[in-house]
Amino acid sequence: MTLVARYSALSDIGLHRKTNEDAVVVAPPLYAVCDGMGGAQAGEVASGLAAETLAAGVAAGLSLLAAAEAANAAVFARARDDSAHAGMGTTLTAVLLEGDTGHFVHVGDSRAYLWRDGELVQVSEDHSLVAEMVRGGRLTEEEAAVHPHRSVLSRALGTESAVRLDEFTVDLRVGDVLLLCSDGLSGPVAAPAIARALSLRDVDEAAGKLVHEARRQGGPDNITALVLRFEATPAEVAEAAVTGGVAARGDAVPDAGGTGPSVDADLPGAESLAAPATGAARPRRLISLAVLLAVLCVAGLVGGVIISSVFYVSVDEGRLAVFSGLPVEVGPVPLHAVYRSSARLDSSLSQRERAVVDARGLRGKDDAMDLGRDLGMWP
Numbered sequence: 001m002t003l004v005a006r007y008s009a010l011s012d013i014g015l016h017r018k019t020n021e022d023a024v025v026v027a028p029p030l031y032a033v034c035d036g037m038g039g040a041q042a043g044e045v046a047s048g049l050a051a052e053t054l055a056a057g058v059a060a061g062l063s064l065l066a067a068a069e070a071a072n073a074a075v076f077a078r079a080r081d082d083s084a085h086a087g088m089g090t091t092l093t094a095v096l097l098e099g100d101t102g103h104f105v106h107v108g109d110s111r112a113y114l115w116r117d118g119e120l121v122q123v124s125e126d127h128s129l130v131a132e133m134v135r136g137g138r139l140t141e142e143e144a145a146v147h148p149h150r151s152v153l154s155r156a157l158g159t160e161s162a163v164r165l166d167e168f169t170v171d172l173r174v175g176d177v178l179l180l181c182s183d184g185l186s187g188p189v190a191a192p193a194i195a196r197a198l199s200l201r202d203v204d205e206a207a208g209k210l211v212h213e214a215r216r217q218g219g220p221d222n223i224t225a226l227v228l229r230f231e232a233t234p235a236e237v238a239e240a241a242v243t244g245g246v247a248a249r250g251d252a253v254p255d256a257g258g259t260g261p262s263v264d265a266d267l268p269g270a271e272s273l274a275a276p277a278t279g280a281a282r283p284r285r286l287i288s289l290a291v292l293l294a295v296l297c298v299a300g301l302v303g304g305v306i307i308s309s310v311f312y313v314s315v316d317e318g319r320l321a322v323f324s325g326l327p328v329e330v331g332p333v334p335l336h337a338v339y340r341s342s343a344r345l346d347s348s349l350s351q352r353e354r355a356v357v358d359a360r361g362l363r364g365k366d367d368a369m370d371l372g373r374d375l376g377m378w379p
């Protein structure tokens with residue numbers, strides 16, 4: 001079965017840091033979180049460069065592993081050539097979706113969690129000194145959680161010329177939720193609270209609740225949450241709806257109630273949807289639905305490309321945020337996602353600032369981030 005992912009990404013500076021050194025990749029079917037480290041602005045450079053190189057590599061047809069290795073090489077080269085960035089590095093937790101399989105690469109202490117039927121499992125392994133000590137039996141989980149050196153990594157991207165990356169796959173099902181996050185989320189927010197947030201059907205609500213909870217727990221570090229919820233493809237959902245809908249209206253379609261064709265979810269599904277139909281009135285309705293679905297799919301594909309290349313500043317739940325994508329919806333599908341949220345309240349805008357925000361002008365990423373800085377969204 002092919003699954004579709006609904007996603008929401010939020011990155012928040014937290015309450016104690018002057019910069020946000022986390023970076024997020026939202027380039028369906030690729031999603032990733034990077035948490036940079038290094039003095040001055042180096043952490044931000046490392047995570048940003050890793051995210052860009054990874055996304056560009058996958059877009060150019062590299063395997064996920066090869067793209068991550070290219071990201072390592074890019075960060076390592078920049079650190080070597082520029083003394084201001086010496087020693088910088090970043091975590092990387094990335095998933096590439098293919099059908100119902102999630103292919104992961106991972107290094108560092110960012111995390112991937114799988115929520116399934118109410119159960120939360122951490123599917124990545126932390127590459128930190130304290131995690132190594134826990135695995136070696138020299139420290140308990142409880143001691144590790146408060147250890148003064150808990151943020152020291154045993155492996156990271158960009159600190160050596162070659163990196164050892166964990167590679168694994170997860171078979172995904174309808175209803176599964178994946179969370180990729182930085183340690184600014186998994187540190188302060190306990191597992192039961194993460195599980196509660198991921199049980200929400202609305203991914204925006206889930207991501208918002210996670211960031212809110214990390215801030216409520218003191219927000220000591222940058223907080224990034226990337227939530228992916230897996231659903232059946234529109235063709236399968238539509239198939240169920242059409243079959244059920246016909247039966248509910250009592251149309252004269254023989255045996256429409258439970259014997260509808262089951263559709264292999266390769267879209268566009270015009271043929272597979274229409275072919276098995278038996279009633280006289282049914283084919284036309286199915287074909288028009290298939291056309292609608294095909295349009296939505298194309299919009300989704302185009303949206304994926306646009307979302308990763310244009311940005312704008314607007315308001316998310318009363319606070320200013322930089323969005324990636326277009327400020328529109330195609331039917332129920334938004335062609336945008338929050339790229340970086342801020343603490344600045346919408347209500348605090350001056351008239352002049354409000355005019356700029358309300359215009360929702362499309363910009364390149366750097367332009368949008370500069371505007372965010374001008375608007376006092378971050379230092």
Ligand code: CA
Pocket residue numbers: 035182183184221222
């Ligand atoms: Ca961090």
